[in-house]
Amino acid sequence: MKRFLREQGKLLFFTLVGNTMLAFAICAFVVPQGYMLGGASGIALSLQQVLPLRLSVLTAMINTGLFVLGWACLGWQFAAKSLLSTVVYPVILAVFESLPVAGLFAGEDKLLCALYAAALIGVGIGLVIRVGGSTGGMDIPPCILQKYKGIPVGKSLMFFDGAIILAQVLLKGTDGILYSLLILVLTSMVIDHTIVSGEATVQIIIISPEFERIRHEILDNINCGVTMIDIQTGMTGEKRQAILSVVYAKKYPEIRDAALKIDKTAFIIASDVKNVNGQGYTLERVFLSRKH
Numbered sequence: 001m002k003r004f005l006r007e008q009g010k011l012l013f014f015t016l017v018g019n020t021m022l023a024f025a026i027c028a029f030v031v032p033q034g035y036m037l038g039g040a041s042g043i044a045l046s047l048q049q050v051l052p053l054r055l056s057v058l059t060a061m062i063n064t065g066l067f068v069l070g071w072a073c074l075g076w077q078f079a080a081k082s083l084l085s086t087v088v089y090p091v092i093l094a095v096f097e098s099l100p101v102a103g104l105f106a107g108e109d110k111l112l113c114a115l116y117a118a119a120l121i122g123v124g125i126g127l128v129i130r131v132g133g134s135t136g137g138m139d140i141p142p143c144i145l146q147k148y149k150g151i152p153v154g155k156s157l158m159f160f161d162g163a164i165i166l167a168q169v170l171l172k173g174t175d176g177i178l179y180s181l182l183i184l185v186l187t188s189m190v191i192d193h194t195i196v197s198g199e200a201t202v203q204i205i206i207i208s209p210e211f212e213r214i215r216h217e218i219l220d221n222i223n224c225g226v227t228m229i230d231i232q233t234g235m236t237g238e239k240r241q242a243i244l245s246v247v248y249a250k251k252y253p254e255i256r257d258a259a260l261k262i263d264k265t266a267f268i269i270a271s272d273v274k275n276v277n278g279q280g281y282t283l284e285r286v287f288l289s290r291k292h
Contacts, residue, residue: 007132010131011084011131011132011133012084014127014128014130014131014133015084015085015088015128015131015133016088016092017124017127018123018124018125018126018127018128018133018135019085019088019089019092019124019128019135020092020124021120021121021123021124021127022089022120022121022124022125022135023089023092023093023095023096024096024101024120025116025117025120025121025124026041026055026093026096026121027093027096027097027099027101027102028096028101028102028104028105028116029105029113029114029116029117029120030045030117030183031045031055031102032102032103032105032106033110033113033114033117033176033179034172034175034176035114035117035176035179035180035183036165036168036169036172036176036177036180037164037165037168037180037183037184038138038160038161038162038164038165038184039137039138039139039160039161039164040059040062040063040066040136040137040138041055041059041137042138042161042164042165042167042168043058043062043138043164043167044058044059044062045168046164046167046168046171047062049168049171049172050171054094054097055093055097056090056091056093056094056097057090057094059089059090059093060090062137063085063086063089063090063136063137064086066086066136066137066138066140066141067079067082067083067086067136067140069140069141069144070082070136070140070143070144073140073144073147073148074140074143074144074147078134078140078143081132081133081134082134082135082136082139082140083136084133085128085133085134085135085136085137086136086137089135089136089137110176110179111179111182113179114179114180114182114183114186115186117183118182118183118186118187118190119186119190121183121187121190122186122187122188122189122190122191122193122194123190123194125187125191125194126190126191126192126193126194126195127194129191129194129195130194130195132250138157138160138161138164139157141156141160142156142157142160161184165177165180165181165184168180200248200249200272201246201247201248201249201272201273202246202247202248202249202252202270202271202272202273203244203245203246203270203271203272203273204243204244204245204246204247204252204255204256204268204269204270205229205242205243205244205268205269205270206242206243206245206255206259206266206267206268206269207231207233207240207242207243207266207267207268208243208259208262208263208265208266208267209240209263210262210263210266211228211240211241211242211243213262213263214243214258214259214262214263214266215228215243217258217259217262218243218245218255218258221258222251222254222255222258224245224247224251224255225245225246226243226244226245227243227244227245228241228242228243228244229241229242229243229244246273252270256268256270
């Protein structure tokens with residue numbers, strides 16, 4: 001129970017901090033400088049050109065709709081982790097809209113403001129994802145496409161962001177497009193670095209006759225990758241498959257408990273990993289883990 005409360009407290013704290021950084025970046029840099037964004041904020045910025053509503057109101061409407069869509073298509077577990085940001089972000093955005101933050105950096109260089117915006121947005125989103133939360137919004141459609149069509153999250157996310165920025169170009173013109181693209185690229189890099197920086201990694205090997213059920217549990221419910229290894233038991237000579245998974249250390253207890261719930265006699269080995277390289281271990285894998 002103590003561990004659960006500690007994890008929930010950590011999730012709440014970093015979700016609040018991350019969304020505060022994101023909302024401040026929008027109100028202090030993006031809106032005053034006329035930058036364009038992807039995601040739900042980008043859709044809200046586009047709609048603001050044709051609808052006389054505050055950015056926070058439009059964002060709340062968009063996020064609520066996407067939240068319901070995520071609940072329907074990805075289940076209540078995904079929705080539960082998106083709920084906090086869905087509620088908190090528009091509220092914090094409304095607070096900053098009522099404060100004189102728009103003029104704080106009015107005289108700053110546009111390139112410098114773009115760098116500030118990318119850093120704040122990237123770290124803010126990265127902190128939320130790092131503790132297992134979700135920023136909701138336009139993260140949801142790519143996860144749905146991945147689940148039902150097998151389209152990688154990174155590719156569909158880039159497509160959606162590109163389409164949203166294109167819509168803003170059509171509505172607002174091309175002023176600031178290069179700065180906006182710079183923010184888009186740098187934000188992805190900062191998110192990636194924030195998520196993986198300082199994270200301990202473990203290699204898990206699970207040997208069990210119930211390897212198929214455990215494999216599906218890890219892939220479908222815990223959303224971590226696995227590799228199947230052909231083995232032969234030393235005592236009986238039985239041929240079967242073992243499960244190999246390399247994950248962030250915080251995921252290990254969840255995988256261990258899931259395996260032991262299926263097979264109480266499962267043989268589980270966990271060891272520290274010094275370095276991991278390869279596809280699927282950074283941003284895209286983390287986005288998928290939000291079905292989490």
